[in-house]
Structures are given as structure tokens and as C-alpha cells.
Amino acid sequence: MDFSLTEAQRDLGGLTRRILAGKSDPKSWEPAGSGGFDRALWTELARAGILDAALPSAVGGGGFGLLEQCSVLIELGRAVAPVPYLTSITMAASALAEFGSGRQLETVVPVLRGEKVLTAAVPDAGNPCAFTAEADGDGWRLTGAQTAVPAAAFADALLIAAGDAVFVVDREAAEISAQEVVDRGDAGLVELDGVRVDGSARLGGPEVVEWIRLRGTTGLCAYQLGTVERALEMTTEYAKERKQFDNVIASFQAVRQRLADAYTDVEAVRLTLWQAAWRLSEGLPADEEVATAKFWAAESGHRVAHTAVHLHGGVGIDVDYPLHRYFVAAKRAEFTLGGATAQLRRLGDLISG
Numbered sequence: 001m002d003f004s005l006t007e008a009q010r011d012l013g014g015l016t017r018r019i020l021a022g023k024s025d026p027k028s029w030e031p032a033g034s035g036g037f038d039r040a041l042w043t044e045l046a047r048a049g050i051l052d053a054a055l056p057s058a059v060g061g062g063g064f065g066l067l068e069q070c071s072v073l074i075e076l077g078r079a080v081a082p083v084p085y086l087t088s089i090t091m092a093a094s095a096l097a098e099f100g101s102g103r104q105l106e107t108v109v110p111v112l113r114g115e116k117v118l119t120a121a122v123p124d125a126g127n128p129c130a131f132t133a134e135a136d137g138d139g140w141r142l143t144g145a146q147t148a149v150p151a152a153a154f155a156d157a158l159l160i161a162a163g164d165a166v167f168v169v170d171r172e173a174a175e176i177s178a179q180e181v182v183d184r185g186d187a188g189l190v191e192l193d194g195v196r197v198d199g200s201a202r203l204g205g206p207e208v209v210e211w212i213r214l215r216g217t218t219g220l221c222a223y224q225l226g227t228v229e230r231a232l233e234m235t236t237e238y239a240k241e242r243k244q245f246d247n248v249i250a251s252f253q254a255v256r257q258r259l260a261d262a263y264t265d266v267e268a269v270r271l272t273l274w275q276a277a278w279r280l281s282e283g284l285p286a287d288e289e290v291a292t293a294k295f296w297a298a299e300s301g302h303r304v305a306h307t308a309v310h311l312h313g314g315v316g317i318d319v320d321y322p323l324h325r326y327f328v329a330a331k332r333a334e335f336t337l338g339g340a341t342a343q344l345r346r347l348g349d350l351i352s353g
Contacts, residue, residue, distance in 0.1 A: 003274050005071065008053075008064050013071035016050055020079040036186035037117070037154050038082045046114025051089055059097045059108045066090070066215060066281045070222035070273065077226025080183075080329045084117050084151035090219035092118035092159050095166070095212050099204045104168055107157055116156040121149045121190055122213050123161060124338040125291065125346045129209070131162035131192060139198040142167060145191040150336070152188025153178035159203065159212065160192070166203040166212065169195065183328040214290050217337045218280060221273045221297040224333040228269065228304040231326040232262050235308040242313070255311060262307045265300035272296045288350050295343035298334045305330035 005013075023041055045051055054068040055061025069090045076085055093108045096118075100107075110116040123129050131144030142162045152158065153176065158169045175191040236259060239250035249255050272293040279286035305327045309316035312323055338346070 003271075003278075006067065008068050009071040012050065012053055012064070012068050013075050015048060016045070016072050016075040017078070019044060019048055019050070020075060020081055023079070023081070036082050036183075037084065037151070041081065042083045042117070043114040045083065045085075046112065051085070051114060052112040055089065055093060055108070055112070056097045059093070059105055060112055061097070066094075066218065066277055069094070069219060070277050073219050073222035074226035074229075077223040077329070078230040080227060080325045084119065084155075086216065086219045086223060087119040087151045087155075088117050091120040091122075091212050091216040092157075094215060095120070095159060095203065095208060096168070098211065099208050100168075103200060104203060107168060110156075117151060117154055118157055118159065119149060119151040119155040120159040120212050120216065121146045121152070121161060122159075122166075122209055122216065124342060125213065125217075126338075126342070126349065129161045129163060131160055133163035133165060133167065136196055139196055140167065140202065142169065142192045142195045142197060145189065147189045148179060148181060148187040149190045150187055152176050152190050153186035155188075158190065160190075161209045161212070162192075164206045164209070166205075166208045167197055167201045168203055169197060169201065173197070181332060183325070183332045213337070214280060214286060217290050217294050218273065218276050220333055220337055221269065221276070221293045224297040224301050224330065225266070225269045225273055227326055227329050227333065228262075228301050229266050231308040231323065231330065232259070232266055232304055234323055234326070235259070235262070235311050238312055249311070258307050258311060262304045265296075265304050268296045269293075269300050288347060291343045291346045291350065294338060295340050295347070298338075298340040298343065301330045301334045302340070305334075 050072060052060055053062035054064040057063045073086060076083065088111055093111050096104050096108050111118055130146035131142055134141045142160060156171050158174060160167050160169050173195045177189040179187045179189055181187050239255055240248055242249050276286055276289040276293040279289050308323055309327055315321050316323055318324060
């Protein structure tokens with residue numbers, strides 16, 4: 001495969017970085033139920049064409065795909081930007097564009113304008129769906145509950161994996177309780193108690209569940225890459241300035257070794273991410289590559305985040321210091337859609353099966 005970025009990837013990534021410059025505002029993370037989402041930034045990204053660029057032209061998009069979405073997500077991770085691009089565009093809108101028709105496709109239009117938000121409730125690899133679907137005449141009844149659904153606190157519609165299918169469910173039909181997670185980005189407890197949806201709400205079968213999960217996991221790895229890459233840069237800059245015993249700490253062998261290890265970890269995330277993203281974009285089997293990428297995003301994310309805090313010393317644990325936002329963002333991404341142990345188990349099942 002070719003690991004070089006396309007012109008579209010470079011352009012979208014560069015534009016996203018320019019828009020995000022200087023827009024990291026902690027106030028956009030508060031309070032629970034409205035934090036974790038900078039609606040003004042979301043609208044600005046829409047006006048700049050970031051939200052629609054990497055979606056098919058059939059839904060009004062620019063015709064690009066997962067590779068370009070990953071370039072955007074890397075930049076969002078570098079800014080720990082509180083916008084739901086991963087769930088709304090990479091997972092939900094992309095799935096609707098790929099498998100939807102009629103009213104389902106109409107759901108995407110206001111998202112591309114920055115007017116609405118979508119999310120997806122899908123299980124981790126190897127886990128059963130949290131929701132069940134029971135046939136009811138020409139429709140279905142959905143029952144179940146899933147906690148910590150990303151962006152659910154402010155989503156206007158949800159893609160729910162229930163039984164062996166995916167359904168489009170309006171926010172009004174679900175009971176959603178806002179939850180504040182470790183990085184203050186809002187999630188939600190989604191509960192359905194025999195909610196009836198008509199036949200047109202069914203997006204597809206188990207292949208759609210897997211499609212969303214694989215792309216969501218890959219996109220999460222891209223976000224994690226941006227997060228740990230920037231955290232390492234901040235730590236390197238700090239080590240060049242912070243002095244102990246009249247010497248900058250970057251001159252200490254132990255510090256240099258930890259920075260070198262962190263650099264290697266970041267590059268491992270980068271390499272495995274692009275391998276998984278490329279195979280998915282080419283329509284090739286990628287289960288093993290996605291599990292490998294998520295393993296490194298979790299394992300390396302853990303090590304780099306802790307290295308950054310340790311080398312910053314006392315200021316590294318100050319919740320008002322900018323580094324803290326990168327630490328908690330990396331920790332959340334470490335476990336979302338399965339941590340390192342879960343990915344190793346998944347790889348073992350894939351290899352033995």
C-alpha cells in the first residue's frame with residue numbers, strides 16, 4: 001500500500017487545522033448535557049465544507065471517503081475539539097449514505113449544514129447488541145439500554161444496533177439521560193422500552209453493524225493519533241524549557257529515552273491506522289488490521305499520555321493546565337470500542353477462527 005497522503009487529505013487536514021487554531025475553549029465543555037459540544041465550531045466546520053467533503057455526492061457531499069475523514073479526525077484530536085465528527089459523520093452519516101434510501105438519506109442533509117447531530121449505538125467487537133428488535137406487523141419494537149453512547153446527550157437522531165440489524169431512531173422516541181464522562185465530553189444513557197419503528201427505519205442487517213463498527217474504530221484511532229501526537233509535541237517543548245539543577249530536563253538521558261519511546265508509540269499508531277483505513281477504503285477485509293490499529297491506539301495512547309504527565313511533573317496533573325485535556329481524551333479513546341486487552345482477544349479469535 002501507499003502511505004503517502006492524497007492532495008485531498010492534505011487540503012482537508014490543513015483547512016481543519018486552520019479553523020481550529022486558537023479555538024480550544026474549556027467553557028464549551030460545561031455543563032453536563034450541553035458540554036462536550038461546541039455548536040458554533042460545528043457550524044463553522046459545516047460552512048467551510050469540512051462536514052460534507054468526505055461523504056458521497058449522492059447526499060450532497062464532496063465524494064471523498066474514510067481516508068479524508070481520518071485526516072480531519074487527526075486534526076480534531078490535535079485540538080481535542082469538542083465536536084461529534086466521529087459519530088455524526090464517520091459512523092452515522094456515512095452509513096446512511098452507504099446503505100440508506102428515501103427518508104433515511106434526508107436525515108443526512110441538515111447534518112451537513114451543521115444544523116443537526118447524529119450518533120450511533122453499536123457494540124464493541126465480540127459483544128452482543130444492547131438492544132433487541134422484535135417484529136411487530138410491518139415494523140419493529142426496540143427494547144434495551146446502552147450507556148455512554150458518544151454524543152447521545154445532544155444527538156437529534158440515532159443509529160441503533162438492535163438484534164442483527166441497524167435502525168434509525170428519532171431522539172423523541174428514545175429516553176436519553178446525559179452523562180458526563182472522564183474528558184467532559186457528553187455521552188448519554190440511551191433507553192428504549194418497546195419503542196415502535198416502521199419498516200422504513202431499518203437500515204440494514206449485521207453487515208451494517210460491522211461496517212459502522214469498523215469505520216468508527218478506525219476513525220477513533222485517527223482521533224487518538226492526533227491527541228497523542230500533540231501531547232508529545234507539548235511535552236517535548238516543555239522538556240526543552242524546564243530546568244532542574246541548572247540544566248533543561250531534555251538533556252537528561254532518562255527523559256530523552258522516554259520521549260524517544262513515546263515517539264515510537266505515536267508512529268506505531270500512525271502506521272497501523274493508515275493500514276486499516278486504506279484496506280477499508282479499498283473494500284478489502286480489514287478485521288485484523290482494525291483490531292491491530294485499535295490495540296496500538298489504546299496501548300500507545302496509554303503510554304504516551306502517562307509519559308506526558310510524568311515529564312511535566314506537578315503541572316501535569318493540574319486540571320486547568322492544557323495538557324490535562326489531552327490526557328483525559330487519550331484515556332477515553334483508549335477504552336472506547338474496546339481497550340488493548342479486548343483487541344488482543346479479538347485478534348486471537350480472528351487468527352484461530
